[in-house]
Amino acid sequence: MNALVSLYLTRNGRLSRLDWWVAILGLIGVSVIVKLALSVIGIGVAPMAPVLDPLHPEVMLAQLRDGSIGGGVTLLLLAYPGYCVSLKRQHDRDKSGLMVLVLLAAGLAALGVNAFGPPAMVIGEEFNAFVMPSLWSIATSTAFGLYACYVIAMLGAKAGTEGDNRYGPPPPRRDWLAGDQEQGST
Amino acid sequence: MNKLFALYGSSSGRLSRRGWWFGILWLAIAYTILTLVPLIAFGGSMWSSLETLAEPNGGAALGSLLGSLYWGYLALQAIFGYPLYCLCAKRRHDRGRSGLDVFLYLLPQGGITLLLAWGLGYVPVEIGPGVTFPVTTNWLASILPLQQLFLLYLVIVLGFLQGSPRANAFGAVPSDRIATITAPTS
Numbered sequence: 482m483n484a485l486v487s488l489y490l491t492r493n494g495r496l497s498r499l500d501w502w503v504a505i506l507g508l509i510g511v512s513v514i515v516k517l518a519l520s521v522i523g524i525g526v527a528p529m530a531p532v533l534d535p536l537h538p539e540v541m542l543a544q545l546r547d548g549s550i551g552g553g554v555t556l557l558l559l560a561y562p563g564y565c566v567s568l569k570r571q572h573d574r575d576k577s578g579l580m581v582l583v584l585l586a587a588g589l590a591a592l593g594v595n596a597f598g599p600p601a602m603v604i605g606e607e608f609n610a611f612v613m614p615s616l617w618s619i620a621t622s623t624a625f626g627l628y629a630c631y632v633i634a635m636l637g638a639k640a641g642t643e644g645d646n647r648y649g650p651p652p653p654r655r656d657w658l659a660g661d662q663e664q665g666s667t
Numbered sequence: 668m669n670k671l672f673a674l675y676g677s678s679s680g681r682l683s684r685r686g687w688w689f690g691i692l693w694l695a696i697a698y699t700i701l702t703l704v705p706l707i708a709f710g711g712s713m714w715s716s717l718e719t720l721a722e723p724n725g726g727a728a729l730g731s732l733l734g735s736l737y738w739g740y741l742a743l744q745a746i747f748g749y750p751l752y753c754l755c756a757k758r759r760h761d762r763g764r765s766g767l768d769v770f771l772y773l774l775p776q777g778g779i780t781l782l783l784a785w786g787l788g789y790v791p792v793e794i795g796p797g798v799t800f801p802v803t804t805n806w807l808a809s810i811l812p813l814q815q816l817f818l819l820y821l822v823i824v825l826g827f828l829q830g831s832p833r834a835n836a837f838g839a840v841p842s843d844r845i846a847t848i849t850a851p852t853s
Contacts, residue, residue, distance in 0.1 A: 506816075513813045517806055528806035531792045 489562040492578075496569035497652040501636060504566040508559055516555045525551020538603040538610040545612060549595035556592065560585050567632075572648035573641030584632045591625040594618050675750035678766060682757035683841045687825055690754045694747060701743055708739070727791045730801040737784035744777050755821070760837035761830035769825075772817050779810065 488496075488504055496504070520528045526547045534540045564585065568578035599615035614622075641651060673680070674690055682690070719728055752773055756766025782788060789801035834840060 510813055510816070513809055517809055520805065526805045528804065529787065529790065530805045531790045531802040532805055532808045533802050534792050536793050536795075 489565055492565050492568055494569055494649050495573035495641060495646075495652045496566065497573065497641065497654065498570070498637060498639075499657065500652065500655060501566060501570040503657055505563075505637075508563055508566070512555050512559055515558055516551050519551050519554055524554050535610075538612055541612050542601055542603060545601055545614070546596050549592045553589060553592040553596060556585070556588055567636055569652075570636045570641075572646075573652060574635075574639055575642045575646040575648065580632055580635070584629060587621075587625045587628055591618075591621040594621045675753050678753045678756040679760075679837070680757050681761040681830065681835075681838045681841045682754070683761065683830065684758070684826060686841065687754065687758040691826075694751060694754070698743065698747055701746070704739070727799065730786060730789050730791050733789060733801060734784055734786040737780055737788075741777070741780045741784050744780055748773055748777065755825055757837075758825045758830075760835075761841060762824070762828060763831045763835040763837070769821065772814075772821055776814070779807075779814070783807075 488500070489508075516525060517528065519525050526544045530540075530544060564578065564581055567581040567584075571578050571581060595614070595618050598617050598621075601612050601614045601618065603610050604613050605611060644651065674682075674686075675694075717729065752766065752769055755769040759766045759769060788804055788807045790804055791799040792802040794800045830840065832840070
């Protein structure tokens with residue numbers, strides 16, 4: 482429990498690449514659960530809504546908006562743990578957390594444009610219909626996606642600095658998949 | 668009989684990777700044989716309900732039939748859940764861990780099947796003039812990838828990763844012979 486708190490809720494120290502990936506995978510799993518829980522209480526796409534409704538594109542249109550609202554609220558709820566984890570990874574590279582804050586803001590902006598910006602259009606009819614997001618949605622989502630790729634590459638692939646830096650000593654190497662070596666024969 | 672109980676009826680002790688794979692193999696064979704029961708019971712009406720898809724409300728009939736199939740599936744899970752847990756928990760013990768993650772996988776698995784059996788996984792959607800088809804609901808579509816990721820993790824830690832090289836809290840190092848279970852030293 483303590484390990485989880487120090488991983489997700491503290492902003493001091495440094496984090497290795499492997500620890501960062503494990504923490505982010507955990508957050509992705511939690512975000513699915515959170516988004517689902519929100520949808521049960523009415524925020525986001527209804528849990529019992531069908532994923533596809535080819536004859537009613539206007540339903541899909543509404544789902545696109547509701548989904549963005551649900552995604553935005555989930556992002557807000559999990560922003561702090563995500564920030565803590567990524568900030569410590571940036572510390573490992575002897576950098577500040579500015580890049581992470583910009584990414585969070587860009588994500589919220591993209592979801593906000595999807596939810597409250599110009600509406601998507603339905604092009605065509607019935608079976609030949611498809612939902613076309615507004616140009617603003619496409620632009621902000623693409624910009625966010627590209628920037629997210631850059632940030633993930635920096636945080637997930639770039640090695641930390643050798644030895645001590647401004648933020649402390651290098652993070653311990655933790656082998657998440659190794660068997661328990663500590664409990665010797667008794 | 669005693670060996671069978673040690674493998675499938677008790678969660679104490681340690682089990683090697685080889686023992687785990689063979690334990691899974693026997694379970695899978697028994698499971699496949701038992702799966703034929705609901706398929707034979709409902710399979711025939713499944714085909715005939717496919718033929719009625721084009722009729723009004725045909726998709727709803729197929730949906731309710733899926734529900735009956737899932738009740739059979741739930742019964743199978745209830746039968747196989749405990750032996751599977753015992754088998755996997757011992758393999759987790761081999762690495763010095765508790766069987767908690769296996770439990771955390773199996774429990775929601777049963778819950779999801781229960782929801783599916785209640786008919787909450789699919790809704791009939793109109794896909795053409797007067798033609799309906801059961802379409803996956805939003806909650807199921809968001810939960811399934813998560814479940815599959817969890818399964819992937821479990822297969823890696825249960826089937827491929829080495830156990831503790833020395834005796835641990837759950838017993839001595841198990842031999843690589845099939846289904847040799849070492850008991851905790853008390």
